[in-house]
Amino acid sequence: MNEAKLFEIIRAPHISEKGTRVAEKHRQIVFKVALDASKDEIRAAVEHAFSVKVQAVRTLRVKGKPKRQGHRKDWKKSYVTLAPGHDIDFTGVA
8 A cells, every 4th residue: 555545544633532531541542534444554554654553443434413504524433452562642742
């Protein structure tokens, strides 16, 4: 897989209360990913972008909410479990 495709798979980290809780307890990081991304592609993208070892990947599709002026788009969420000894720090604080 080419490098450009790997960087298109991961859209953003999904920061929430639940995401913070699973990060502390289970070494899992939550990402918003492309709708057509497979688990193997997500694993390769995270390992390449952050130089970590991924132990497992779980995915789910989140349905967009209906709003007054239309409808939000569906999106895909990925729970990435990191191998022991690996960590990703998004805060940038040393």
